[in-house]
Amino acid sequence: MISFSTCWNSGRHTAGDKMLREIVDLGFDHVELGHGIRISLIPGIQEMYDAGKIKFSSLHNFCPLPVEVLGASPD
Numbered sequence: 001m002i003s004f005s006t007c008w009n010s011g012r013h014t015a016g017d018k019m020l021r022e023i024v025d026l027g028f029d030h031v032e033l034g035h036g037i038r039i040s041l042i043p044g045i046q047e048m049y050d051a052g053k054i055k056f057s058s059l060h061n062f063c064p065l066p067v068e069v070l071g072a073s074p075d
Contacts, residue, residue, distance in 0.1 A: 003057035015037035016044025020054050032058040039064045 004023045013019035015057060025033055031044070031054055042064055062069070062073045 001030055001057060002028070002035050003032050004028040005032040005034045005060075007036055007060075008033075010034060010036040010038070010041065013041065016041035016046075018044065020045060020048045023028040024054060030055045031058045032056070032060060033063045035060045035063060035065070036063045039067065 004026065006019060006023070009019055009022055013022070016037075020031060021061075033056060039044070049056070
């Protein structure tokens, strides 16, 4: 299985479903939810998962970002 990380595109999306559709359109059906996922993206991510349009291979710690964190940083 090859999985695509949302680290690539989460920063430029305001809707989680559109973020995941961009990855699906590249031919991927498995995604790692990266450390840059904001809480505002979760409803769209949940929608795509519930519809069976995406599968998750892994979850990067922290995901989603804690509300007190101002920006994504893998450190």
